[in-house]
Amino acid sequence: MSPERLAEIAARCDAATAGPWCTDAWEIYRGAEYVPGISEWIGETCRGTSTLEQDRADATFVAAARTDVPEMAAEVERLRARVAELEAAQAPAVGLEPAPLPHHPEHDAIKRTAQTRGRLTITPPVSPYWTTADYAHETEALRTLVWPVVRKALAEEFPGFSAAFTADDIDICVHCRSEFEFATDAEAADPSTRTDEHSVGGEPVCCKAAMDAFRAARRLPEADL
Known part of the structure; x- marks a missing residue:
């Protein structure tokens, strides 16, 4: 129920004749208990088309609604405030790490560690001579060939389980097929880390x-290694 809808209900309650209301049978009066000749008449549910029992039930409902509805609206507001309070208390503080829980030796005999949020790892066959590019090629094979088979089998054998394929993106050198690396400005300026006096930031290492290739594009002397 939206806050606007709740406000509409509260507005109707406020506009109605003040409660409580009561009933003698199918007529509705103002007050906690009907007093003949004294209680203020509100209305009636006698329609002439239904049974007396139904008229009485309708009158009882209408009379009770004058206090039931405001009470329920107040309870909704109370619960919403409580939910907001709990959510605020559980929200992680920005920039703060949760404090580690203290260790009590007495707990060791009465608790055990359980694993949750399991992850399935699929490892392709590898070679000690593989380059980074070989691993990247194998990862692509996992994504396009192996993963669809695994996902299909999971859906058929374990309905309701969910899974996702993830992999890290890296840049690979087209020459050595290893992970592409280059020197920073500070490394190129430092005699202890640079290749030679012509090194510049961004130079592949x-x-x-x-x-x-980089130096040729910059028109720098070829490295003497």
């Missing part, structure tokens, strides 16, 4: 072929 993964292999000489990449370094020569």
Whole structure:
């Protein structure tokens, strides 16, 4: 129920004759208990088309609604405030790490560790001679060939389970097929880390072929390695 809808209900309650209301049978009066000749008449549910029992039930409902509805509206507001309070208390504080729980030796005999949120890891066959590009190729095979089979089997054998394929993106050198790496401005200026006096920031350091290609594009002398 939206706040606007709740406000509409509350407005109707406020506009109606003040409660409580009561009933003698099918007529509705103002007050906690009907007093003949004294209680203020509100209305009636006698329609002439239904049974007396139904008229009495309708009158009882209408009379009770004058206090039931405001009470329920107030309870909704109370519960909403409580939910907001609990959500605020559980929200992680920005920039703060949760404090580690203290260890009590007495707990060791009465608790055990359980694993939740399990993850399935699929590892392709590897070779000690593989380059980063080989691993990237195998990851692509996992994504396009192996993963669809695994997802189909999971859906058929374990309905309701969910899974996702994730992989890390890396840049690979087209010359050495290793992960592409380059020197920072600070490393290129530092004699202890730079290749030579012609080194500049952004210069590849993964292999000489990449370094020569970079220097040729910058019109710098070829590295003497």
